[in-house]
Amino acid sequence: MTAPLLEAKNLMKRYGNNVALNNVNLTVHAGRTHALVGRNGAGKSTLVSLITGLNKADSGTIQFNGVDAPAAGDLHEWRKHVACVYQKSTIIPHLSVAENLLINRQNLDKKLISWKNVYQNAQNILDEWDIPVDVRAEAGSLNVENRQLMEIARSLSYGARFIILDEPTAMLDGRAIKRLFARMEKLHNQGVTFLFISHHLSEVYDICQDVTVYRDAKHILTTSVAELPKNQLIEAMTGEKYTEKHYSSRELSPEITLNIHQLNQANAYENISFHIKKGEMVGLAGGGGCGKTELAETLVGLRECESGEILLKNKTYPAGNVKAALNAGIGFVPQDRHHEGFIPDLSIAENATLSIMEKLGKWGLINRNKQNALAQQWFKELDIKAYGIEQPVSGLSGGNQQKVVQARAMANNPDLLVMMSPTAGVDIKSKETLLDYVAKSSEKGTSVLIVSDELDDLRACDRVLVMYHGKLTHEFPIGWQDQELIAAMEGLSEPQNPFQAA
Incomplete structure (x- = not known):
């Protein structure tokens, strides 16, 4: 045997x-x-x-x-x-794909590096495993998918x-x-x-x-x-x-928190219009390249739009300005918590209060007692597993890191919470804790936009909007079936009114 x-x-x-x-x-x-x-x-x-x-x-x-x-x-x-391909990439972003593939092996038994041989050997590795990545490209410019393929190829090249x-x-x-x-x-x-x-x-x-x-x-x-x-x-x-869990529709406030009119950005999204009521949870789903990520980044100030209007509680705020979006009343949970969600060497308390530093003291001095009191509140509410709020976030598990990011997003008591792939890399119990916390926040009046392809992230939403090739094509009320939502995300079902695609 x-x-x-x-x-x-x-x-x-x-x-x-x-x-x-x-x-x-x-x-x-x-x-x-x-x-x-x-x-x-x-x-x-x-x-x-x-x-x-x-x-x-x-x-x-x-x-x-x-x-x-x-x-x-x-x-x-x-x-x-x-070999292991980790969730957190181990590539050196400012080196080329070839240099990453042959890290510490560039010399190839010669005194001087022959870059011609380096690129050829790297290409041979990629060709052997049929991995379509440019060996001369800067590794940091690759998308997540190609970075993973490159790391797999590097692992296989060692035998x-x-x-x-x-x-x-x-x-x-x-x-x-x-x-x-x-x-x-x-x-x-x-x-x-x-x-x-x-x-x-x-x-x-x-x-x-x-x-x-x-x-x-x-x-x-x-x-x-x-x-x-x-x-x-x-x-x-x-x-x-x-x-x-089974979810059913609920009575919502008629008050509108977010109102979007004819939002456009070339090569990203086109004529986007929808609203979110006070306390409403809305899902935004769609396949790769559908425009949902760019749209969410526009709402939180990370990206400008070419035309259209965004109203938060009937007031506009400057597009492409994160500080303005934060001051307007938007909280944000980014897709990539490692690079955008927290500062690894800072503590739980420091990370959780990053968005409200000016409220914790005067003249640039932080009132630690006030900071710690707020952090303890989120520590308890989100059931963060750590030895205390002073622990650096780098030492937490993925689920607990995401809970700290969630706390930071809620620190300024936002009117609108925008969450991108909120449970990515999070275990099933932490998922429940995070989504239950969001649901309770919505019941208290916070409007929520969950941008995700993970169906379990979307089940509790009052509505789910679907984007395809930059346009809103479908709207599903709570209680949708997996098959119909997936078909819409993949462009396999006819667009609905009022989002009729041209």
């Missing part, structure tokens, strides 16, 4: 008094895509650090194809067995045929996700095995054959995906009985 590609047994890892892994196991067989799921803090990241050689287990064993793993820290040998994908779809739209899955299937047919880490459980059922669940640093189960119903998977992750 062939030995497993990876077999990790009885792994223990402690950091001080904190038990990060408690006698966990993981067995991955070649030729099968294996999912590793669990809530933030379940131990997934710690396990990845052990099976990639970045850290050493306190006890337990790791084998690749029946042979003991290299010594911890010998990354050159580990790269021959396994590894076992790739860990850590939340690979968190920053991708629906079409890019489909392309990634097609690419994974192609690589799978070329002998590459994947360990797939994701909080999007539907994706586990779409592409994985096996699944392992961790909870509270312990191994809960490993089984075939086909034999595990979704409700049982959720219960294994949370340790609680799963009950699906």
Whole structure:
């Protein structure tokens, strides 16, 4: 019988008094895509650090194809067995694709670097795996999808045929996700095995054959995906009985918070008009290139529009001006929390109050007592898991980082909250906490615009608007069916009035 590609047994890892892994196991067989799921803090990241050689287990064993793993820290040998493409990109943005692919290997056994050879070798790597990226392009100019492909190619170039994908779809739209899955299937047919880490459980059922669940640093189960119903998977992750939520329409205030008239921006969106009532939750969905991201960025001051009018509580504010949007009463949760949502080395309290610094003191001096009191309030309301509000945000799990971003967005008590992919890379329990908090905020009068392709983000919305090729084409009331919303997002159903597409 062939030995497993990876077999990790009885792994223990402690950091001080904190038990990060408690006698966990993981067995991955070649030729099968294996999912590793669990809530933030379940131990997934710690396990990845052990099976990639970045850290050493306190006890337990790791084998690749029946042979003991290299010594911890010998990354050159580990790269021959396994590589990880992390949710947070590890590329060096100001270097070219070729330089990133061959980092520390540019010399190619010569005293002087031959850039001709560097570019040719990089191109050979991309060609071998059929990855369409320009080797001379600045790596930072690539979109998220191509950065991931480049990192996969770099991993394969070291000889590894076992790739860990850590939340690979968190920053991708629906079409890019489909392309990634097609690419994974192609690589799978070329002998590459994947360990797939994701909080999007539907994706586990779409592409994985096996699944392992961790909870509270312990191994809960490993089984075939086909034999595990979704409700049982959720219960294994949370340790609680799963009950699906059902939403119904509610009475809304006639007062209008946001009113958009004939908003236009070339190559982004065209003749956009809609309104959001006080306390209303509206979803905005659509595939890649539909214009929803550009429209949301216009509302929050990150982008200008060429024509049209935006009224917030019957008042206009200058387009393309973040400060003006903030002062007008808009809160914003950006799509990429790592680059746009927080400052990693600042504390929870400092990050949560970034948008209201001028309200925390005079003459540039911060009243720490006032700052800490506000931070403690959000710490409790959003159930942020940390040792205290003084902890740097860089040390939090993805779900708790997103909760801090949510707190910052709500700090100025906005009239309109704009959220882009609010639960990307967030575990199922943190998703519930975040979305429940938003729902309660809407009940108190905050209007909400949720911009997302994740259907679970949109279910509680009073309405969902769909954009396709820069135009609003559909409007769905609460209680929509998945199939009809997806068909509209993909342009497979006829546009509706009042958003009739030309």
